[in-house]
Amino acid sequence: MEEVEVEQHENHRNHLNDENHLNRENHPTHENTASEADRRIEQAREVIDALDLQLMDLLRHRRAVSLEIQQQRMGQGGTRTVLSRENVVLDRYAAGLGPEGTALALTILSLCRGRATASVPRQGGPARVAS
Ligand SMILES: O=C(O)C(=O)C[C@]1(C(=O)O)C=C[C@@H](O)C=C1
Structure with missing residues (x-):
């Protein structure tokens, strides 16, 4: 397909x-x-x-x-997240697409992390990434 x-x-x-x-x-x-x-x-x-x-x-x-x-x-x-693995992903996107690749990879990782990531700000608080 x-x-x-x-x-x-x-x-x-x-x-x-x-x-x-x-x-x-x-x-x-x-x-x-x-x-x-x-x-x-x-x-x-x-x-x-x-x-x-x-x-x-x-x-x-x-x-x-x-x-x-x-x-x-x-x-x-x-743990839900493994930062060393995320760095491998970030490096791959940076190598393939340059600085915007890093920004894109951060967004993709945020999209793919489970509920621990607050992609929408909590009421009255800033968006946060759980580590
Ligand atoms: O490769 C993993 O161990 C994953 O959990 C996948 C993944 C990803 O989406 O690339 C997601 C969360 C981790 O922090 C690292 C990477």
């Missing part, structure tokens, strides 16, 4: 590239008309919308797997 979706995305991307190539050949001035640009933007936004849905599915899947690990660990008397 995931493979099919990725393939569809690749096809779509190739399709956009092909169009780019055609545009360059058909328009020696390298200018797109406004309507062509609008159409390409609309197409590209459809790709973004589909990718956002896939990302959210992946994040829900990641959260379910993460919660399973946390429950197994707490079932043997362990």
